[in-house]
Amino acid sequence: MTAAPTAPGRLERRKARTRAAILQAASELFHANGFEETSIQQIAERADTGVGTLYGYFTSKEDLLREVLRASRDESVARYRAAVAADTPAIERVCTALAAIADYLDENRRLLVSVFRLAARNQSFDDEYAEWLQRSFTDLIQAGIRSGEFRPVPADAAARMLITTVMTACLGIGAWAGRSGDPLVIPEIQQLARALLAR
Incomplete structure (x- = not known):
């Protein structure tokens, strides 16, 4: 007992x-x-x-920054989980996750700039979050492949491509320069995900 x-x-x-x-x-x-x-x-x-x-x-101000971002990430994940149900199609799960990443980036833009600076000095600063995000997205795509909803694409590469696209688009860098804050960006990336993944 x-x-x-x-x-x-x-x-x-x-x-x-x-x-x-x-x-x-x-x-x-x-x-x-x-x-x-x-x-x-x-x-x-x-x-x-x-x-x-x-x-x-x-232990440090950097430790506080990690915890602040971890709490924000956990809130973002909770909002994502509340937005999907067990019967939500795989492509809708991926599109909802892309929107959740975009929201997280928008909410924490100023802090993430500091993270990028810290990561340039200390390679391991943001590894935990990056690894978690990559693994989670790869799992989403693999689940869609297993269920037959997605084409058999290389899940890890597709996850990296979609995550990187959302990040660069939300930050308005590279080919996405000038589009930061554009309300059409995330729907365009979601359309890209549908074209890439859905059967």
């Missing part, structure tokens, strides 16, 4: 509130002022805690 889980005690609840307040403060300041322009002192003050306490929860 297993014991019923116990509710967290007062100390654990207080720690959770402090951690949440620090993350909320960091998110607000990073989005408003930018990562580079925000100091640990400002985050601590906004969270109504001390710098030493902040460092008890997060």
